[in-house]
Amino acid sequence: MAPVDTSLLSTTIILLVIIIRIFQVYSEITTGVAKRRTNLDDKISDFRMLWEFNRKGTPLCIGECSRDERCASVFYNKMTGHCQGHSITFGDPLAITDSPNYRYYLRPHGENYIGDSCLDSNECVTVNSECRTGICQCIPGYSFSPKTHECKECTNYGNDYWEIMDHYISKKNMETFDGLTLQECFNLCNSRTDYTCVSLEYGRATQVCYLANITVLQYPERWYHDSVQTFVIAYYQRDCE
The missing domain is CATH 3.50.4.10 (Hepatocyte Growth Factor)
Structure with a gap:
């Protein structure tokens, strides 16, 4: 019986492992x-x-x-x-x-999910989403839910927010705080215990933080677009948990 060429066998095994690895990567990606x-x-x-x-x-x-x-x-x-x-x-x-x-x-x-680039709202496939500023985002009033992959009204809330520039809900705030950074405003909203803070507005020039327990869905008649940036303000919708 002829002796086995162990070097050839080792090379064959190594090549086989490399081929399997390449196939795994290809199949994962395609x-x-x-x-x-x-x-x-x-x-x-x-x-x-x-x-x-x-x-x-x-x-x-x-x-x-x-x-x-x-x-x-x-x-x-x-x-x-x-x-x-x-x-x-x-x-x-x-x-x-x-x-x-x-x-x-x-x-x-x-694909065509929240955050993706878009030209019009038909390209955004997430439930209750739209194309805004060239990005697929939740329609104002709906919160992004990373767990269920949709925009919806939440029962439990997370710690992240989506920004809508130059918009606000007029005169429906629960609390107002002066001299805060945007992150400090987020932290305050996340930590409210006497009510559920679901949205906020932040004055970028004034550093005023406005917390609310409602969204534009509850008060669409109080939803304003500050097109001339009178207040230099932005609205932030809190994500679902």
Whole structure:
């Protein structure tokens, strides 16, 4: 019986492992688990970041996102293994930061999802969403729910907010605070215990914070667009948990 060439066998095994690995990556990216957006190569953002890990290999990073119902997309650095999960979609490469070796991948529900680029509201597929300022966003009054992938009226609220510039609900605030940063205003809304704070307005010039337990859905007649920026104010709708 002829002796077995162990070096050839080892090489064959190594090649087989590499082929299997390539197939795993290809299948992860092309069969519905995730889709790469090449226009966001070498880009990254920390907006709406859920978590970050070090994971060696694209499938492992995508797998982390697939196991989190809130996760819509990931940035993955192919050199360092840095994996960053997000609850929204990114579409515009000019709106995020340059960072070499990052690749961006979407889960199936991330297409035309909250945060994605759009030209009109027909492109935004999330329930109760619209195209506003070139981005798919929730219709004012509806909160973004990362868990159920829709815009809706919440029963439980999270700690994040969507901004609607130059809009406000007139004279329906529960509390007013002077001299705060926007983050301090968010923190106050999140920590209210005597009522559920679901929206707020913030004066960017005055640093005045207005907290409310209602949304525009309850008082559409008091919803105003400050088109000439008289008050330099923005409305913030609180996300669902």
